[in-house]
Amino acid sequence: MTERNSTVVVGLGNPLMADEGIGLYVVRGLLEASEQLPDTDIVEPGTSPMGVVHAIAGRRKAILVDCAYMREPAGTIRRFHPDEVVSTKEMTHLSLHEGDLLDVLELSKRLGEYPEEVVIFGIQPELIALGEGLSSALQERLQDYIAIINAEVEGSLVH
Numbered sequence: 454m455t456e457r458n459s460t461v462v463v464g465l466g467n468p469l470m471a472d473e474g475i476g477l478y479v480v481r482g483l484l485e486a487s488e489q490l491p492d493t494d495i496v497e498p499g500t501s502p503m504g505v506v507h508a509i510a511g512r513r514k515a516i517l518v519d520c521a522y523m524r525e526p527a528g529t530i531r532r533f534h535p536d537e538v539v540s541t542k543e544m545t546h547l548s549l550h551e552g553d554l555l556d557v558l559e560l561s562k563r564l565g566e567y568p569e570e571v572v573i574f575g576i577q578p579e580l581i582a583l584g585e586g587l588s589s590a591l592q593e594r595l596q597d598y599i600a601i602i603n604a605e606v607e608g609s610l611v612h
Contacts, residue, residue: 457494459513461568462602463505464497465554466520472527472578472591475598476518479576482599493606502557510566516605518598519554521575527590529577530598532605538573572605574598 464480467473477497484495498504509515523531535558554573561567576598579588587595
């Protein structure tokens with residue numbers, strides 16, 4: 454088994470649904486400079502709930518990046534702990550890739566694999582529709598998001 458780092462950054466989303474894929478774009482940007490984060494694993498399970506459970510299992514810290522409806526201007530990024538989030542996602546139960554992040558985290562707890570610390574970064578989408586690529590509101594701020602997540606990893610983000 455490959456040795457895992459104590460910190461993981463997990464990018465969530467579907468890159469075929471415009472801004473829904475923001476988490477993947479952020480972690481791909483982090484991967485380009487991954488030599489700056491040698492003690493951190495960077496993972497993109499996309500839309501797989503079990504991929505998230507596996508990625509965060511037994512870590513000291515998990516940083517999750519996803520699009521989130523927060524009633525904020527498009528492109529807004531917010532930092533949360535799971536107990537500060539209320540999910541209103543309605544499940545269709547028509548896909549194995551469908552998952553509510555809070556349910557996934559609860560499963561991780563039940564399995565005894567929950568990290569010591571979990572931080573969620575939500576990014577308000579502008580456009581959720583079929584199509585690749587980010588809206589201009591998110592694309593213009595992509596480097597800012599990468600810098601914010603990098604700062605969280607490095608522990609320099611003011612809480």
